[in-house]
Amino acid sequence: MATTSYPFVPYFPVQYTQEQTQEKAEAFYQSMDQRRSVREFSREPVPREVIENIIKTASSAPSGAHKQPWTFCVVANPDLKRQIREAAEKEEFESYNGRMTPEWLEDLAPLGTDWQKPFLEDAPWLIIVFKKIYDVKEDGSKRNNYYVSESVGIACGFLISAIHQAGLVTLTHTPSPMNFLTKLLNRPANERPYLLLPVGYAADSVQVPNLKRKRLEEVSEWYE
Numbered sequence: 271m272a273t274t275s276y277p278f279v280p281y282f283p284v285q286y287t288q289e290q291t292q293e294k295a296e297a298f299y300q301s302m303d304q305r306r307s308v309r310e311f312s313r314e315p316v317p318r319e320v321i322e323n324i325i326k327t328a329s330s331a332p333s334g335a336h337k338q339p340w341t342f343c344v345v346a347n348p349d350l351k352r353q354i355r356e357a358a359e360k361e362e363f364e365s366y367n368g369r370m371t372p373e374w375l376e377d378l379a380p381l382g383t384d385w386q387k388p389f390l391e392d393a394p395w396l397i398i399v400f401k402k403i404y405d406v407k408e409d410g411s412k413r414n415n416y417y418v419s420e421s422v423g424i425a426c427g428f429l430i431s432a433i434h435q436a437g438l439v440t441l442t443h444t445p446s447p448m449n450f451l452t453k454l455l456n457r458p459a460n461e462r463p464y465l466l467l468p469v470g471y472a473a474d475s476v477q478v479p480n481l482k483r484k485r486l487e488e489v490s491e492w493y494e
């Protein structure tokens with residue numbers, strides 16, 4: 271064990287038999303493979319406690335030096351959602367009409383996206399994830415964070431999994447550029463917008479693109 275003068279506590283990870291382990295891994299894969307990005311949301315409300323638990327799950331992610339370099343801004347206020355939608359659509363309009371390359375637009379065509387983002391008002395909750403490029407101590411001085419993008423990316427993976435496991439849907443929306451979120455949400459100088467996720471129930475009879483996932487052989491190389 272590593273020698274340290276800091277306290278360690280016992281940890282008893284849950285352990286399954288080999289058979290149970292196989293069943294667990296299979297069941298979790300089957301569940302996660304049902305997840306789809308959804309762009310049409312019901313206006314049906316979702317209790318705040320559900321979102322609190324989802325965020326606590328996200329914040330349980332590992333991070334560089336356990337700095338947890340993230341802030342989850344949670345928006346339900348209709349007026350603020352409208353302002354976010356208006357600002358996002360302004361940027362997206364520019365992106366779809368000149369900023370994105372023809373190749374990029376061609377790659378996006380199967381997803382059926384465009385500059386309009388009604389989900390930013392329809393979804394009962396918007397979670398805007400900010401990464402903290404450094405921490406600010408109580409005396410105002412700066413303290414470094416490490417592997418910030420990796421850490422926040424992992425936390426977002428946990429977040430998306432938690433949303434799916436609760437029977438809700440989301441979408442990883444990356445309006446570009448995203449700095450309007452810093453202004454609208456009044457975020458401090460050490461935070462940068464990372465990802466915007468609308469969260470709620472899928473709209474009735476929602477449809478999604480007929481995407482296929484890469485097979486295991488296409489995404490893995492084995493060195494046994």
Ligand code: IYR
Pocket residue numbers: 362378381383384385443444445446
């Ligand atoms: N940010 C834009 C464009 C967009 C880009 C990628 I890469 C996508 O996978 C999907 C959309 C938008 O949200 O529409």
